[in-house]
Amino acid sequence: MDADHLPEMLARLKLTALRDRLDTLLDEAARRELSLRETLALLCEAEVAHREERRIQMGLGIAKFPFVRTLEGFDFDAQPSLDPKQIRDLAACRWVANGDALLLLGPPGVGKSHLAVALGREAVRHGYSVLFVQATELITALARAHVEGRLEDKLAHYAKAKLLIVDEIGYLPFEPNAAHLFFQLVSRRYERGSMLVTSNRSVSEWGTVFGDPVVATAILDRLLHHSHVITIRGDSYRLREKRRAGLLKTNPAPAVTENTL
Ligand code: ADP
Ligand code: MG
Numbered sequence: 349m350d351a352d353h354l355p356e357m358l359a360r361l362k363l364t365a366l367r368d369r370l371d372t373l374l375d376e377a378a379r380r381e382l383s384l385r386e387t388l389a390l391l392c393e394a395e396v397a398h399r400e401e402r403r404i405q406m407g408l409g410i411a412k413f414p415f416v417r418t419l420e421g422f423d424f425d426a427q428p429s430l431d432p433k434q435i436r437d438l439a440a441c442r443w444v445a446n447g448d449a450l451l452l453l454g455p456p457g458v459g460k461s462h463l464a465v466a467l468g469r470e471a472v473r474h475g476y477s478v479l480f481v482q483a484t485e486l487i488t489a490l491a492r493a494h495v496e497g498r499l500e501d502k503l504a505h506y507a508k509a510k511l512l513i514v515d516e517i518g519y520l521p522f523e524p525n526a527a528h529l530f531f532q533l534v535s536r537r538y539e540r541g542s543m544l545v546t547s548n549r550s551v552s553e554w555g556t557v558f559g560d561p562v563v564a565t566a567i568l569d570r571l572l573h574h575s576h577v578i579t580i581r582g583d584s585y586r587l588r589e590k591r592r593a594g595l596l597k598t599n600p601a602p603a604v605t606e607n608t609l
Contacts, residue, residue, distance in 0.1 A: 354367075354370065355367045355370065358370070363395050365394060365395050365397075365398030365399070366391055366394055366395045369394055370391075373390060373391055373394055374387075376390065377390055377391075403475075404472055404473055407472035407477065407478065408469065408472055410477065410478075410479070411468055411469075411472055411477075411478040411479055411480050411509075411513075412479065412480050412481070413465050413468060413469070413480050414465075414480065414482075414515075415465065416465070417461070417462040417463075417465040417466050417469075418466050418469060419435065419436075419439055419463075419466045419467075419470065421462075421466075422435075422459065422462060422463065422466060423585075426585060426588065427458065427459060427580065427582060427585075428582070429454075429579070429580055429581040429582050430459075430578070430580060434578070435463065435467075438450065438467055438576065439466075439467060439470045440470075440474075441470055441471050441474040441476065443542060443576060444471050444474070444476050444510060444511050444542045445476075446542075446574065447539055447540055447541060447542050447574065448542055448574040448575055448576060449542060449543045449544070449545065449571045449572070449573075449574065449575040449576070450467070450542070450543070450544045450545070450575065450576045450577075450578070451544075451545050451546075451547070451551070451571065451572075451575060451576070451577045451578065452464060452544070452545070452546045452547075452578050452580065453546070453547055453548075453549075453550060453551070453577065453578070453579045453580070454548065454579055454580030454581060454582075455548055455580075455581075455582075455584070456548055456584055457583075457584025457585050457586045457587060458580040458581070458582055458583075458584060458585065459580060459585055460515075460546040460547075460548075460580060461515050461516070461546060464480070464513050464515055464544055464546050465480065465513075467544065468480055468511065468513050468544065471510070471511045476509075476510040476511055477508070477509040477510045477511070478509055478510070478511045478512075478513065479506070479508070479509035479511075479512050479513070480513040480515065481506070481512070481513070481514060481515070482514075482515050482516055483514050483515060483516050483517040483518075483519070483520075483522075484516070484519075484520050484522075486506065486514055486530075486533075487522050487523065487526045487529060487530065488523075489502060490502055490503070490506075490529040490530075490532075490533065491523055491525055491526070491529060494525065494529065499529075499532075503532060503533055503536055506533055506537075507533065507536045507537050507540070507541065509541065510541050510542065511541065511542045511543070511544060512537060512541060512542070512543050512544070513543075513544040513545075513546075514543060514544070514545045514546075515546050516546060516547070516548070517545055517546065517547040517549070517554075517557060518547045518548050518549035518553070518554075518557045519548060521557075521559070522557065522558055522559060524559060526558055526559070527558035527559060527560035527563035527564060527567070528560075528563060530558065530567060531563050531566055531567050534567050534570050534571060535570060538570045538573075539574070543571065545571065550579075551568055551572070551577075554567070554568060
């Protein structure tokens with residue numbers, strides 16, 4: 349028996365994490381006086397854990413989250429309008445498995461994008477494909493593809509992920525064709541994939557946001573059919589932090605100027 353080839357064989361079997369940590373793991377097995385069977389389990393666990401970590405990192409890369417935000421980093425005490433139990437429940441991702449929609453509504457700065465990214469990361473962890481996109485970026489991409497005769501491809505692109513996160517509907521006015529384009533996307537994903545949508549406007553205002561009340565109703569009809577709607581209230585977290593630091597003494601500035609702070 350020639351153990352010299354072991355690293356080479358492990359590489360051929362694509363067990364590279366195991367190859368790289370072999371000496372450490374064998375030392376650990378010896379120290380813990382593990383049986384052969386237990387040692388094999390320890391070695392397999394190391395490889396499996398490494399692959400799982402790599403899968404998650406790849407999924408997070410593909411999702412294109414604009415920043416890192418986690419549920420652990422969310423201060424529920426600062427946001428009493430949210431039920432932590434409900435958010436933890438959503439983090440289990442059954443709604444993604446079911447293809448449900450999730451709407452996070454509320455004024456600027458209350459943590460909608462934070463939760464959208466955090467729940468998106470949970471979905472990746474649970475093995476679902478996720479794509480994050482800003483609403484205006486999405487509409488612009490669809491409109492351009494439409495003009496260039498590539499709408500089908502673009503719709504297919506945005507329909508592919510099991511969970512599509514569309515952030516910030518309502519912050520900027522959409523172009524005239526936006527309602528139709530968004531409707532086509534929502535229809536295509538309907539009852540197949542999940543959507544997580546954040547908006548600073550209540551759904552009753554979406555007619556104005558999309559500039560077309562009839563199509564906005566059709567969009568909402570599909571989105572709300574199997575959906576969870578969470579409305580967050582309260583002050584902007586950013587302004588709250590500033591007030592705490594003594595930088596602001598008065599009440600929060602109007603929402604329009606909030607983003608510039
Ligand atoms: P929104 O999307 O509702 O406008 P964001 O999610 O962008 O708000 O929140 C603004 C900033 O405040 C972000 O940096 C976010 O991480 C932080 N934030 C908001 N709410 C909380 C919270 N409850 N706990 C921790 N950080 C928060
Ligand atoms: Mg936001």
